[in-house]
Amino acid sequence: MDILKYSIPKIAKMLREKKISSQELTSFYLNRIKNNKKLNAYITVLEDSLDIAKSIDNAGVKEKDPVLKGIPYSLKDNMLVKGIRTTCASKILENYTANYNSTVAQRLNDSGAVLLGKTNLDEFAMGSSNENSFFGPVINPWNHKHVPGGSSGGSAVSVSAGLSQFSYGTDTGGSVRLPACFNGIASIKPTYGRISRYGIIAFASSLDQVGPMARNIEDLAIAYDVVCGPDSKDQTCSIKAKESMYDFLSSDKASFEKSFSKKKIGIPRDMIKEGVSEDVLKSLDESINVLSKMGFDFVDVKIPNSKYALDVYYIIATGEASSNLSRYDGIHYGYRSKNNKDLDALYSYSRGEAFGDEVQRRIMLGTFVLSAGYYDAYFSKAAKVRTLIKNDFNNAFNDCDMILMPVSPVTAFKLGEKTSDPLTMYLSDVFTISVNLAALPSLGFPSGFDKTGLPVGMQLIGKHFDESSLFSAAKMIQEKKPEWFNNVAQEKDSVK
Amino acid sequence: MKYESVIGLEIHSQLSTKSKMFCSCSTSFGKKQNTNICPVCSAQPGSLPSVNGKAIEYAVKTALAFNCKINKNSIFARKNYFYPDLPKGYQISQYEEPLATFGWINITTKDNLEKKIGITRIHLEEDAGKNTHNYDGSLVDLNRAGVPLIEIVSEPDMRTPEEAVAYFKKIRTVLQYLEVCDCNMEEGNLRCDVNVSVMEKGQKVFGTKVEVKNVNSFRFVEKAINYEIERQIKIVEAGEKVQQETRLFDSSSNITKSMRKKEEANDYRYFPEPDLIPLVLDDSFIDHQSTTLPELPDKKKERFIKSFSLSNYDAAVLTSEKDISKYYEELVSLVGDAKSCSNWMQTEVLRALNEQKIEIVKFGMPPKQLSSLIKLVLSGEINQGTAKEVFNEMLATELSADQIIEKKGLKQISDPTAIEKIVEEVIKESPSQVEQYKSGKVALMGFLVGLVMKKSKGKANPAIVNELLKKKLN
Amino acid sequence: MKITGDLVDKIAGLAHLDVTKKNKSLLAEQLTQIVEHMRVLDQVDVSNVEPMFHGCIETKPLRKDEVAPFEHELIMSSATVTQDNYFTVPSIIDGENE
């Protein structure tokens, strides 16, 4: 039985027909996690997930049970699960046990899905390569010399290497889509406000959004459905009623196709210029080709202010982060330095000893952009340019329904390649951050492989709260290009 | 005096909501340390604030009562600084776009004039926790962290310590009328920081201001300002410059002390709170708050003057506290004679409260009991002097007026034959005074009345005594 | 815009980060490089542009004023050091509070 080839709907059916048990599924994944330790995808593996699976099997999975009941998944280790260690890949929270459930964890728990463990990430989700973890870097399963992308590298690897059925990351500037792209899997960064941020350790509050990852579009839709929807605990979470993407994709084919026919896709050629690799450009053309055959029209759109997006992003994200990370002070929980002769020492040594270099760099940067004398030129200015970027997208959406572009200018780069130069590392996010700034939804899908066998990925960006257009287009792409989906990473001899 | 002081106040008032500003923890006072806490107010990773709608209601009511312009779009901001009682490392407050601006209230100055004091802004924020100290360190209790506060910032419109106290008192009165703050200053529910500067009289440019923190009683406000004025004048007279700084009032020595922390170290890096969407208030909400405002002290005072024919002074005293005005109105409704009720309130009730150092809600004599006493005076059953004696007895024993009068035999003598007997005795015993009176010294009538009253142990009805004396002597 | 060593110290002070063991000149250089890059924003005309500080600006109903107790023992057990159910810190002089 090849579990890795099955989608969630298929497994759900098998569970109901008792052709497979939740225990079998769970131990299958736990074994794979054990055998792939070197990928360093998990920070915490929950061995007692088998007991949970057992109790689910004992109760039996019924027809009316939630579709995810008994199915194993993983969560990025910046989402709180009550009673379970949550580290955010930082020494400062190395021994912190969550005392409440994030809304995401609560909803997954209610669905009966089985949590396998907490996945590795860049410390406090700050990074594009997953090399900034207190627990060591995550390895790209397609080529062990390469990074998996960050910051949700562990989650992406858990899905692409078959160490869980599906997973969740968080996307502040591309942290779900980039690792999903580097790993050849599907992902979505929903519209800001679609998924509650309650219990998600904040990096940059006005940009952070949880995003599911999966090996195919059905799984992605199911993973998306279970966590999205209003939450009174998060005042930035939208009150728009949730609509099931999975039901939508499964609706009668004629009406489904009608829902996206005659839609236009914009290509922001002005953004996709220098620095984009041949392979990525070729893959973009191929995606355009596939979508054209499906009946989409293409138009050129311009996002002129996107050239400022990187700078705007690093000002806003670090500014917010510098404040969000003030609570890690050694007093109320977390790492506390022994060097605490007075209050100032307790603060600065606890924080100085327990935050990694990149986190400290960003706190410094964020403190600077908010400080007296610099606030107007940096933070306030960036917030205004952010408006211009959002307006650019709104204008573009007058001419099209979705925007297509690569997730990254290049495929997964080598471990250590960019660690010495923060600015070059920041440039990895150049195609993803505009979406976060404009609070738009963006679905990342795999679009084949480069010459060296590393995955390439594209993203479809939609209007605010129009995830359904993205899902429907992605579903059609999957039907036309099944070979792009359901891949499980294996290091190929040729690229070793 | 050559100098003039310029004073402004920042008042923090705790809103009397059941739950905290941004979480569902209880606000109740006096609970065991760190028991009213949750992930939000103890800043656990990932927790998010959620605005208490009642706090917004109370704040809007307050702003309307202080004649403010309500900003329909206000935003919460983070004030960033590290302190153990502030677990997030920032306080959620409002900065550039506060809830309300441009308000004012009237105070009464010591020359009995009305003076308008401007209110710069009213904004919402959360309180911090509490630090206490023992021999080997400091201890932090977060029960209070996240309790809703409004900060009321005045214009620098006050010129004397008395005006500052009058303003602070007026703010307290209005907050009590609104029932948005219990104003218990001992529990720290109403706190005050004072900004003081001095300048030469007639100057237009204010001197350098000094902020004095933690001045948490009316008495301390007066003392702290007086101390600062003196201190600053000394500096100016010595030809030196007043330092802009934050000082702390020490209530044990009545002086202000410079705070160790340097002013330039305070860079709060305010920025809009990204976890909270802008606070949008629509017209119907504001209108509703406005129409449900209770009668406020100034309006009540006007009404008292008009419908009870009270003097401005009397009306001011009787409306100075909501519960006093309530007591008074109940008394009037029972007795009918507003003027005597006012006199009784001011001479006896307020005196008794002062002596017992209690608030009127804890006063042992409800309006109903007092009203029966006043009625006995008005109907001539007892005289005023006896009534005061009975009043004190009522407070001491909790017996009713009737019972005391009965027990002590204090009932007024209004029987003319009984009084006539005493009058005749007095005339007999004071021949020289009677002679002088008859020869034109009419002022001696009072003396003779006094003698009759004394002889009757104060029980004789003074009106009848007067009448009979006149009849006998003319 | 050059981030000098002094500015690094000042920022580190505000952020309460001990940087004495760090390569301060490298940090200053990296921050300078990033901040320099950000100066590209100087050329953008933002007159009459409203800032975007929030990801979502939908209005929502506010929370009802109702008390819901939490298992506060869990929070105290997360604390690294406590004494008599208090969080503890080195001695501070009170009133320096805001």
Ligand SMILES: [Mg+2]
């Ligand atoms: Mg304040």
Ligand SMILES: [Zn+2]
């Ligand atoms: Zn709380």
